[in-house]
Every structure is written in structure tokens, then in C-alpha cells.
Amino acid sequence: MPEGTLCNKQPVDTEEQLKALLADKGGQIYYEEMKHLDVDVEMLRQTLGKSLKSRLRTWLSMCARCGMCADSCFFYRINDRDPKQVPAYKIQSTLGEIVRKNGNVDNAFMHMAMETAWAKCTCCNRCAMYCPHGIDVGVMISYLRGLLYQQGFVPWEMKVGAGMHRVYRAQMDVTPEDFVDTFEWMVEEYEEDYPGLNVPVDKDDADILYTVNAREVKHYPEDLAEAAILFNIAGENWTVPSKGWELTSLAMFAGDWEACRLQVESVYDAMDRLKPKRMVGTECGHAHRATVVEGPYWAGRPDGLPPVESIHYVEWVAEALRTGKLKIDPEKRIKEPVTIQDSCNYIRNHGLRDVTREIMSYIVEPGYFIDMAPNGEHNYCCGGGGGFNGIGLYRPQRNKALITKRDQIMHTGASLVIAPCHNCWDAIRDLEEEYQIGIRWSFLKPLLIDMVVVPEHMKPKE
Amino acid sequence: MHAFLTGPMFYISIAVLVIGLLVRVVRYIRGLDWKLDRVAYRAHRKAGMKGAARSIFKWLVPFGTRSWRVQPVMTVVFFVFHIGVVAVPLFLLAHNMFLEEKLGFSFFTLPALAADILSWGVLAALLILVLRRIALPEVRILTTFHDYFILALTAAPFVTGLICRYDPANYDFWLLIHIAAGELLLILIPFTKLSHVVTFFLSRAQIGMDFGIKRGGMKGKGMAW
Structure with missing residues (x-):
């Protein structure tokens, strides 16, 4: 059977399709259908021809296979240094193979590639900072996801999400x-x-x-x-x-x-x-x-x-x-050990490290802020980025991936973790649920509301 | 044979190397695509150049990046290997005399002792790189025949060059082998992963522009390599 009724190469474009997909709770029928889904080799070839240009081709072919990216990846570290979790291996065994075989891959291969793309990489781009050649495996995994999506090999929640x-x-x-x-x-x-x-x-x-x-x-x-x-x-x-x-x-x-x-x-x-x-x-x-x-x-x-x-x-x-538009009541500043989660997507990938540290200087009583190690651009993913939090099929892998962040937080000794990122916030909530290390977690907004000076005209009249 | 290897074959090797690498550079740059790469190369040239320069420079300095610092053993091996592999062929006295004769110019010349140390350093580093590929599971799983091939290709001129340097009985034979090995290396550089002699700079410049233009370079202080 080439195309399933739910699992197929067609994107979800109507409310009816979306409802049908959602009715299949957890994607049971969807994943069953995926086992029989054909690979459209011709389409795969055409897409590669159109979109795999010098940057990605050079990255794939110039990789010196030196393994210096291994330790940069939290999946590798947390999964007992499994060589199959080395970033270079993950991309060479998937996208690299697709290119070498010119698209001639089968259903079993695509299942393996799907698991690699969504359960072994969160596209945090940390490895890009550790490769002497500047190869960004996160960018390539993201590209691979595009190929897999086009062929219908995509986790159920992702198909739903894109459809939404x-x-x-x-x-x-x-x-x-x-x-x-x-x-x-x-x-x-x-x-x-x-x-x-x-x-x-x-x-x-x-x-x-x-x-x-x-x-x-x-x-x-x-x-x-x-x-x-x-x-x-x-x-x-x-x-x-x-x-x-x-x-x-x-x-x-x-x-x-x-x-x-x-x-x-x-x-x-x-x-x-x-x-x-x-x-x-x-x-x-x-x-x-x-x-x-x-x-x-x-x-x-x-x-x-x-x-x-x-x-x-x-x-x-x-x-x-x-600028003083918001003023903090010094009495109400945070007076407990507190740390901040650096979100990959705007710290490593948009240079806002110093901005969040500046906020800490206003809202935390001096001496109570403790940075994680490593931090800033070198911080590890929360463990649930890139859609990982939301994929039921890969929940056990996700829960294991949370251990990196759990240990980072525990080393700071913080009892409060500020997470100005929905994905990080979810991952930290889940890691507390899973491993119970006794922390609280928060966005910035509720913390600010508790300590900001409210101007007279905004105070309730008696 | 000697006349052929030091005559026509020498010029052919240099030509293949230079033209081959030029083609690599041109094809790489022409294949860059602001929309596919999602980097506005043209719109932000200055930020791009800055990001590219930082990205290349930091990685050329031993321990200049966090990656170099957290893997100090690899870093020492890497730099001993690369400094020797670039300096010895270019700055050896004998090579420069040959260059002067053939192409009419020469470079600065290394003292003999320095050349010896660098050459032995290259071979020692090569040995460690091979052992590393065999011993470490995370490197072993990645390693292919090609990786050993280019190590052997690089080792050959150094091994034969060192043999010549210690003036063996059959010097002329070893010199021929040395020249042949060197020319084979030059010819194959553009067609193997050794092409990283240029693609390293291209790829590092590209990722430097990516971070310099799009991923925070225009916000913060530049990527904290």
C-alpha cells in the first residue's frame, strides 16, 4: 500500500483532514500506515537537485570524521557515549546515505532516518560551535526533516502541528x-x-x-x-x-x-x-x-x-x-538561589546572552544568581527542543534527554529556574515531574509582576 | 625518470593543484544561495566579513576556541600536524632551491633543525591520528577507507623525505620516490578531502557569516567560538 489515508505525502490543508488526523489518538493508525508507505525516489532526487547546494554538499563531503563533535552533543553524553549518537554519524548515516544512494532508499531506512531526525537531535546547533570545519549538523538535520516530511515520514504530532x-x-x-x-x-x-x-x-x-x-x-x-x-x-x-x-x-x-x-x-x-x-x-x-x-x-x-x-x-x-519604564522594588527582588535557562534559539542562535544577564542584575538580589556550566552560547538544550517535547512516540528518549539539564540545574544548587522559553519551560517542568529534584520554574512575567513598582494610577482604589 | 618527475610532471602537478583548487573555490561560492542557506550575504556584507574573519581567525589559533580548549590533546596533535605539514614542504631549504630553479622564486627557509623537528612531529601526530581512529569508538564509527587513504597519502612524502634527509645508500631511488609521492599528493589534493586546504576557509567563512549576519552577530558581540 503506497499511501495511507492518514499517513501520506499530502500536507494537511483542511479542517476535515485535521480532525480526521486528530481523531486517531496518538497516531496509532497513522504509524501503522507508515510501515507501508512508499518512498517516492524520483521526488526525493528532484528535491535534492533543487535544494542541496554547495553549503550542505560541502559539509557532507568535507567532514573530516574526526569525532570532535561527539562531546558537544548532549544525546551522546547522556546515552553512555553511544557512537551512533555522534552528530557526524547521525547526519552521515541519514542524509549522507540518501545523497550517496541518490535517493534510492526504502521504508525501513526512512523509519530510521525519522527517529534520527526527531529523537536524536533537537536542532540546538551546539555541535556547529565545536566543529573545526564549521559544519552545522543541526541545520542539516533540519533540512533532512524537510525531506522526510515531504515523503510522509514525520511524527504524528508534527504532521498535526504543521496542519494547524x-x-x-x-x-x-x-x-x-x-x-x-x-x-x-x-x-x-x-x-x-x-x-x-x-x-x-x-x-x-x-x-x-x-x-x-x-x-x-x-x-x-x-x-x-x-x-x-x-x-x-x-x-x-x-x-x-x-x-x-x-x-x-x-x-x-x-x-x-x-x-x-x-x-x-x-x-x-x-x-x-x-x-x-x-x-x-x-x-x-x-x-x-x-x-x-x-x-x-x-x-x-x-x-x-x-x-x-x-x-x-x-x-x-x-x-x-x-530605561526605568519598569521599576523593581528592591525589597521584592529574588532572594533564593536562582539560575536561568539559556534558550538555544535566541541565545546561541541570536546572540542575546548578555540581555538576560542584564535582567538578572535588576531582579535578583546580588549573590543569588548562579549561572549553569556551561552557559550562554555553549549551554545545552533543555532536552525538549526542536519539537521533541511534543512527540509521544519518543517520550522515553525525551525523558532520558532531560538528564543533562537536570544535572546542570542541580550543580547550580538553584531552587528557582527562570525559563523565558516555552519549550525550555515545559522541559524543566517535565524533568521536575520525572526526577523530582525540588525546583520551581517560571517565565519572567509572573516574577516581574510580583516585584514591579505599580504606579499610583494603576493601583486599585480602596 | 628524474628529469621527467622534476620537469613536466612537476609543472603538471602544480597546474592540477592550482586549477583544481580554483575550480573548487569558484564552484563553492557560486553555489551559495542566500535563500536556501538562509543567510543574507549581500545585504549585510560588513557584518558578514566580520563574522567570517572572526570565525577563521579564532580557529587558526591554538586553544583559540572552546572546542580546542576542551580537547587539549587533540588540539596539540592537530596543530603539530598542520603546522609541520604546511611549513616543511614550503620552507625546506632543498625545496626552495628547487623552486628557485624551476619557478624563479623562493620562500623563507627553515633552519635544518626546525625542519627535522617539524617533520618528525608530523609523523608522530599522524601515528596518533591513526591510533585515535582505531581506539576511540566515536571516531572509529565515522572512519572510512578514504580517511586512512589521505593519511597515507600525506605520510608518504614525509617518510620518504626523512629517509632522503638521512642520506641513505640508495639516495637517488628514495629521492625519486619522494618526488613522486609529493607530486601525487599535490595532484590528489583537489579531488580528495585534502581539498580542505581551501574549503576549510570557505566553510569557516560561511558559518561565520551565518552567525555574523543572521544568528546574532548584529545583536551581541559575535559568536563566542
Whole structure:
């Protein structure tokens, strides 16, 4: 049987298809069908011909097979130094083989490649910093994911996620109405505590266009209210777009480049429509990577930049603290051992290390902040990046992968871990659940709300 | 035979090497694609050049990167090997006399003792690189025939060169073998992984531009290699 009804080479483009896929809980039928899915060798060849150019070809062929990347990979370290977890091996045994065999690979090979691409690499790009030739295996695994997605060999949740973006322009079934209603409802909930609190929707020429993660709308709506409170306290002229509010891209994890383009263009359209001075995105790592770092290229923007200056939430917080828009009550600063999780997607891959350290200098009582080792650009992935957190099929591998971060955190002795990234936040929550090391974890927003000085006009009247 | 190897074959070897590497460079650069690579090379030339320069420079300095620092043994072996493998062929007195005669120019010349130390260093490092490939599981799994082949190809001119240097009874025979081995190496550089004599710089420049332009170079202080 070449193509399954659920597992096939067609992307999910309609709500009906999406519902059918979702009805297959955990992808039981989906994965059964995948066992019989054919490889379209001709399509694979054509795609390689069109998209595998000098950078990737040179990386594959020049690899000196020196093994210096081995120790850079947390999968290798955590899996008893299994040679099959060496980054160079992972890419040579998958993409390298596909190229050497000119696409002539079978179903069993594609299953192996799928597991390698989604359960043995989170595309954290750490190995790129350790290779003398500057070979970035994370970039190549991401490219491999694109090939696998095109052939239908993609974990069920990734197919669902990419489909969500195609159908809803969001990673979950959240419509523009759901988004606006939820935001307004949450703001109303908090209006008693913060008189005058409001959320300006679709306001033209605002200083800040705020974009979020659909999970916040669906599962953590307090986060929306907290964002509104902090913008209001800081006196920002801000707005949210009713359309194009979703910053994330599960399509990027899935390797669905067309869905990536559709998603990011919806955000850029909002920028073009509302003409804000800047965009600020929520506390999410991959979302920033998708919309701000990679997105301009998916949308074909030759300057490699979004239509308006776009910054991560941590950059806005640092700036607000620096300029005094947000003032911290010194009494309320964090007075317990605390550490910060450096998200690969905006620390290693967007140079924001010093920004988060600056925030720490304002909100933590001197002497209580402890950095992980290694940290900054050299920090390890939380263990759940690149879509890994969400894939049920690979949960045991994911739980094992969390050990790196668990040990890093334990070595700091911190009781609180600040994680301004949804993926990291999830991974750290899960590692506490799994290994119970007695830590708390938090985004920045709730911590800031607890310690920020509220101006008189925003205090509730007696 | 000697006349042929030091005459036409020498010029052919140099020509194949130079043209072969030039083709490599041109094809690599022409194959770069801002959209596929997702790096706006043209739009941010300055940030790109800065990132590329840092990326090459840091890696050329022993212990200049964290990767070099966390693997000190490999780093020492690596630099002993590469310094010798570049310096000895270019700066040996005998080679320079030959160059002067054939091409009308010569380079700075190494003292004999330094050349000896560097040459023996190359062979010692080569031996360690081979043993490393056999002993370490994470390197063994990656190693192919090609990797041993290029090590042997590189070792041959050094082994034969050292034999000549100690003036053996059948000097002329060993000299011929040495010249042949050297020319074979020159000819095969563009067609094997030894082409990294140029692709190292291209690839390092590219990843340097990637981080320098797109991945934070225009935000922070540049990648903390």
C-alpha cells in the first residue's frame, strides 16, 4: 500500500483532514500506515537537485570524521557515549546515505532516518560551535526533516502541528476571534486589580505590536494578562493584531517549509497592516527563531529581516528595566538561589546572552544568581527542543534527554529556574515531574509582576 | 625518470593543484544561495566579513576556541600536524632551491633543525591520528577507507623525505620516490578531502557569516567560538 489515508505525502490543508488526523489518538493508525508507505525516489532526487547546494554538499563531503563533535552533543553524553549518537554519524548515516544512494532508499531506512531526525537531535546547533570545519549538523538535520516530511515520514504530532498552521495560522485550533476574546476576557479578569488595564486590538501605528504563542491563549491565558499588565505599567503604546498574532512555528520543527512561509507571512501582513514601530514577541525561543531569524528567508526578504524591527521579550524587559519604564522594588527582588535557562534559539542562535544577564542584575538580589556550566552560547538544550517535547512516540528518549539539564540545574544548587522559553519551560517542568529534584520554574512575567513598582494610577482604589 | 618527475610532471602537478583548487573555490561560492542557506550575504556584507574573519581567525589559533580548549590533546596533535605539514614542504631549504630553479622564486627557509623537528612531529601526530581512529569508538564509527587513504597519502612524502634527509645508500631511488609521492599528493589534493586546504576557509567563512549576519552577530558581540 503506497499511501495511507492518514499517513501520506499530502500536507494537511483542511479542517476535515485535521480532525480526521486528530481523531486517531496518538497516531496509532497513522504509524501503522507508515510501515507501508512508499518512498517516492524520483521526488526525493528532484528535491535534492533543487535544494542541496554547495553549503550542505560541502559539509557532507568535507567532514573530516574526526569525532570532535561527539562531546558537544548532549544525546551522546547522556546515552553512555553511544557512537551512533555522534552528530557526524547521525547526519552521515541519514542524509549522507540518501545523497550517496541518490535517493534510492526504502521504508525501513526512512523509519530510521525519522527517529534520527526527531529523537536524536533537537536542532540546538551546539555541535556547529565545536566543529573545526564549521559544519552545522543541526541545520542539516533540519533540512533532512524537510525531506522526510515531504515523503510522509514525520511524527504524528508534527504532521498535526504543521496542519494547524496551514488551517488556522496558529499551532493550535485558535481562531482570531478566540484570540481576541480570550485576551479581552483575561484583561477584564485583572481589571479590578489594575484599574485602566486594557488590550488595544488592531491599533494603527503603535510603538509595539505584541505577538504570542497559541498555547498561552489555550492553556495559560494568565500569561496574556501579565503581558498586558506589564505593558500598561511601563506606559507602552502597544497593540495586538487580531490576525497574525501567532509567533510560533511547529511547521519549522516538522520541516514543512511551505507552512512556515504561510505562517510567518501572516505575522508580516499584520506588521504591514498596522505599521507598528516594533514587534515584541512573547517568551518563546523557537517562535523568535521562526518569525524573526529564519522567517524573513521563508518569506523571501532579501535583507533577511522582518518588515519592522522585531525583538524577543527578554530584550523588551531589559530595555524597560534599563530605561526605568519598569521599576523593581528592591525589597521584592529574588532572594533564593536562582539560575536561568539559556534558550538555544535566541541565545546561541541570536546572540542575546548578555540581555538576560542584564535582567538578572535588576531582579535578583546580588549573590543569588548562579549561572549553569556551561552557559550562554555553549549551554545545552533543555532536552525538549526542536519539537521533541511534543512527540509521544519518543517520550522515553525525551525523558532520558532531560538528564543533562537536570544535572546542570542541580550543580547550580538553584531552587528557582527562570525559563523565558516555552519549550525550555515545559522541559524543566517535565524533568521536575520525572526526577523530582525540588525546583520551581517560571517565565519572567509572573516574577516581574510580583516585584514591579505599580504606579499610583494603576493601583486599585480602596 | 628524474628529469621527467622534476620537469613536466612537476609543472603538471602544480597546474592540477592550482586549477583544481580554483575550480573548487569558484564552484563553492557560486553555489551559495542566500535563500536556501538562509543567510543574507549581500545585504549585510560588513557584518558578514566580520563574522567570517572572526570565525577563521579564532580557529587558526591554538586553544583559540572552546572546542580546542576542551580537547587539549587533540588540539596539540592537530596543530603539530598542520603546522609541520604546511611549513616543511614550503620552507625546506632543498625545496626552495628547487623552486628557485624551476619557478624563479623562493620562500623563507627553515633552519635544518626546525625542519627535522617539524617533520618528525608530523609523523608522530599522524601515528596518533591513526591510533585515535582505531581506539576511540566515536571516531572509529565515522572512519572510512578514504580517511586512512589521505593519511597515507600525506605520510608518504614525509617518510620518504626523512629517509632522503638521512642520506641513505640508495639516495637517488628514495629521492625519486619522494618526488613522486609529493607530486601525487599535490595532484590528489583537489579531488580528495585534502581539498580542505581551501574549503576549510570557505566553510569557516560561511558559518561565520551565518552567525555574523543572521544568528546574532548584529545583536551581541559575535559568536563566542
